[in-house]
Amino acid sequence: MAIGLHDSTIKNPVLRWVDQRLPVFTMMQKEYGTFPTPRNFNYFWNFGALAMVTLMIMIATGIFLAMNYTPHTSYAFDSVERIMRDVNYGWLIRYVHMNGASMFFIVVFIHIWRGLYYGSYKAPRELLWILGVVIFLLMMATAFMGYVLPWGQMSFWGATVITNLFSAFPLVGEHIVTWLWGGFSVDNPTLNRFFSLHYLMPFVIAGVVFLHVAALHITGSNNPLGIDPKGPQDTLPFHPYYTAKDSVGLIVYFIVFAFLVFFMPNYLGHPDNYIPANPLVTPAHIVPEWYFLPFYAILRAVPDKLGGVLLMFGSIAVLFILPWLDTSPVRSMRFRPVAKWALFLWLIAFFVLMWAGGKPAEEPYVTISRIATAYYFAYFLVILPLLGRLERPLSLPESIAMPVLRGGGPVMAGAAAKPMEKA
Amino acid sequence: MRAVRNLIGALALGAVASLGAVLPSPARAAGEAIAIPDANFGFAGFFGTFDRGAAQRGLQVYKEVCSACHGMYHLSYRNLLEIGLSEDQVRALAGTFTVMDGPNDTGEMFERPARLSDRFRRPFANELAARAANNGAYPPDLSVMAKARPNGANYLHALLTGYVDPPAGFTVADGMYYNAYYPGHQIAMPPILNPDQVTYADGTAATVDQMARDVATFLAWAAEPETEQRRAMGVKMILFLIVLGGLTYAVKRKVWADVKH
Ligand code: HEM
Numbered sequence: 001m002a003i004g005l006h007d008s009t010i011k012n013p014v015l016r017w018v019d020q021r022l023p024v025f026t027m028m029q030k031e032y033g034t035f036p037t038p039r040n041f042n043y044f045w046n047f048g049a050l051a052m053v054t055l056m057i058m059i060a061t062g063i064f065l066a067m068n069y070t071p072h073t074s075y076a077f078d079s080v081e082r083i084m085r086d087v088n089y090g091w092l093i094r095y096v097h098m099n100g101a102s103m104f105f106i107v108v109f110i111h112i113w114r115g116l117y118y119g120s121y122k123a124p125r126e127l128l129w130i131l132g133v134v135i136f137l138l139m140m141a142t143a144f145m146g147y148v149l150p151w152g153q154m155s156f157w158g159a160t161v162i163t164n165l166f167s168a169f170p171l172v173g174e175h176i177v178t179w180l181w182g183g184f185s186v187d188n189p190t191l192n193r194f195f196s197l198h199y200l201m202p203f204v205i206a207g208v209v210f211l212h213v214a215a216l217h218i219t220g221s222n223n224p225l226g227i228d229p230k231g232p233q234d235t236l237p238f239h240p241y242y243t244a245k246d247s248v249g250l251i252v253y254f255i256v257f258a259f260l261v262f263f264m265p266n267y268l269g270h271p272d273n274y275i276p277a278n279p280l281v282t283p284a285h286i287v288p289e290w291y292f293l294p295f296y297a298i299l300r301a302v303p304d305k306l307g308g309v310l311l312m313f314g315s316i317a318v319l320f321i322l323p324w325l326d327t328s329p330v331r332s333m334r335f336r337p338v339a340k341w342a343l344f345l346w347l348i349a350f351f352v353l354m355w356a357g358g359k360p361a362e363e364p365y366v367t368i369s370r371i372a373t374a375y376y377f378a379y380f381l382v383i384l385p386l387l388g389r390l391e392r393p394l395s396l397p398e399s400i401a402m403p404v405l406r407g408g409g410p411v412m413a414g415a416a417a418k419p420m421e422k423a
Numbered sequence: 424m425r426a427v428r429n430l431i432g433a434l435a436l437g438a439v440a441s442l443g444a445v446l447p448s449p450a451r452a453a454g455e456a457i458a459i460p461d462a463n464f465g466f467a468g469f470f471g472t473f474d475r476g477a478a479q480r481g482l483q484v485y486k487e488v489c490s491a492c493h494g495m496y497h498l499s500y501r502n503l504l505e506i507g508l509s510e511d512q513v514r515a516l517a518g519t520f521t522v523m524d525g526p527n528d529t530g531e532m533f534e535r536p537a538r539l540s541d542r543f544r545r546p547f548a549n550e551l552a553a554r555a556a557n558n559g560a561y562p563p564d565l566s567v568m569a570k571a572r573p574n575g576a577n578y579l580h581a582l583l584t585g586y587v588d589p590p591a592g593f594t595v596a597d598g599m600y601y602n603a604y605y606p607g608h609q610i611a612m613p614p615i616l617n618p619d620q621v622t623y624a625d626g627t628a629a630t631v632d633q634m635a636r637d638v639a640t641f642l643a644w645a646a647e648p649e650t651e652q653r654r655a656m657g658v659k660m661i662l663f664l665i666v667l668g669g670l671t672y673a674v675k676r677k678v679w680a681d682v683k684h
Contacts, residue, residue, distance in 0.1 A: 274570045
């Protein structure tokens with residue numbers, strides 16, 4: 001590209017002046033205005049946008065919380081209660097942040113499920129998917145450290161249990177744990193570094209989300225049929241079609257979110273976290289936040305500590321190689337009669353693990369966790385690789401516009417052409 | 424195709440909904456499940472409000488009974504304006520307590536009557552002093568107690584009315600008391616509420632159940648003083664979002680009207 005002013009088509013003279021020198025408006029127009037988007041999205045395609053909005057809400061509320069929070073073992077608990085009582089609308093800020101974390105995981109779980117069901121992880125979107133898994137890992141680290149900050153009983157004991165997992169590694173384990181703690185137990189240095197990192201990580205996530213979306217705009221979006229758009233008749237400009245559709249989903253999402261925040265703000269939390277941290281009193285049951293329960297169940301399904309830790313990390317690591325484990329060229333499960341049911345079964349296993357993770361580590365929960373864990377891995381490591389060879393997929397539609405327009409009768413041609421005029 | 428799509432949609436919805444059932448609700452996760460009777464508090468529902476009379480009587484119970492052992496560190500006297508006491512009443516009440524202040528110009532600490540802005544006075548200087556006075560047990564701070572226990576207010580009511588004779592064969596350790604609702608059934612707190620322990624100014628009969636209800640109401644308010652404001656705001660917020668959602672949906676329909684699908 002030649003050096004010199006960008007050839008801007010922006011009408012407004014002030015905006016054009018900026019755009020000629022830094023074509024951000026052209027870019028927005030290209031990526032969010034005319035961006036060709038498959039015309040057949042269902043509401044599952046809302047969840048990426050919802051995740052993005054939630055990330056912004058978390059950062060905004062988090063910054064205001066940080067203005068009033070004190071990261072010290074003697075003051076952290078009290079400073080959070082002070083936010084709830086003495087900071088103007090502090091209770092609102094904190095409850096939005098607290099429940100926002102849960103909403104974030106609900107949204108991202110559904111977002112990932114969308115990817116699994118419609119095969120969004122397959123070529124050419126492998127890297128896009130991998131960046132998504134990176135985001136998911138970063139989110140878990142951020143949420144874990146955030147939960148430590150109010151310095152309640154579950155904060156303290158959750159931090160102790162989870163950091164202790166690293167001691168399972170031979171030779172270096174104990175050193176890693178001491179290094180993580182900044183001492184010989186979870187204490188003030190731990191709280192301080194967790195606060196610092198909890199503030200930092202969301203911005204790292206924002207950076208990876210940027211890459212995630214950049215990659216998306218290279219490959220373009222997948223769609224419920226899992227076939228590539230063949231031409232303009234298969235797509236719609238992102239704006240106004242999907243801005244309008246995403247807005248509907250966003251409002252519905254806000255209603256659910258508001259219900260949680262205003263009417264049952266502590267429902268998803270654990271009452272023990274309103275007891276100030278006490279290293280001398282171990283709670284009867286140490287349970288992590290609900291969104292960690294499936295992974296916690298996998299951890300405890302293994303009798304060996306190191307094995308459990310490895311399997312728990314493996315349950316996420318396996319997602320990184322998923323694009324190569326699934327050998328079927330067909331993306332959408334709509335056309336995979338066997339894999340579809342295998343995937344629904346996987347979903348059930350996931351919920352069973354979530355349920356079992358909240359139960360004490362005793363029978364029958366351990367055996368149930370083991371069966372569900374086995375299936376969780378079998379789906380990725382055995383079923384998907386085999387089905388790619390054994391399964392006979394249903395025949396794929398010719399194009400996105402075809403099944404959409406089937407039965408459309410004489411208006412067919414007209415209807416397909418019209419959106420193009422708009423674009 | 425549509426059926427499959429509906430199925431997926433239903434599954435996603437079901438998944439979100441079943442989250443509630445799947446989650447280890449604290450009460451369920453707490454292990455040995457002691458059923459806590461529902462005291463039918465007026466503030467329990469989604470639109471409930473605190474009975475000001477009960478909260479004020481509960482304050483009286485706290486002040487005359489519980490505060491001998493338990494602090495409520497997160498409350499200031501000024502907060503009591505929210506349960507319907509007048510400023511003069513609260514000033515008078517605060518004035519009955521002395522707090523340590525200072526240092527003054529000459530560097531001395533001095534005592535003065537409490538003001539509206541002071542935190543509730545703590546009964547003991549520190550945890551060790553509290554333990555020394557209570558047979559080694561620590562009476563916890565009650566500011567957030569109602570949200571620090573599963574089923575908070577009902578549990579508090581049950582706990583305070585739950586001192587009954589132990590079942591045959593149950594040996595209660597020295598200095599402990601049997602309580603039907605305390606986890607493990609042995610608590611270091613003596614049965615402190617007795618009939619007519621306090622004399623209510625409004626003439627309400629001070630039965631143990633009444634005092635327990637009143638103090639549970641007061642503690643529930645103290646744990647979440649924003650409750651009423653939060654719920655009122657929630658109603659407005661959700662109504663607003665429903666209207667906005669309707670408009671947004673209409674816009675979406677209009678935008679998509681010319682797309683066949
Ligand atoms: C902070 C969390 C995340 C944010 C803000 C985010 C944001 C987005 C956005 C805005 C889109 C485009 C809209 C859409 O297709 O729904 C998208 C697409 C996508 N995301 Fe994410 N995402 C997040 C986490 C994840 C995770 C954890 C994964 C998977 C492990 C993932 C996998 C994908 C994939 C595969 C696509 C392309 C989907 C398709 O076109 O079918 N994302 N993401």
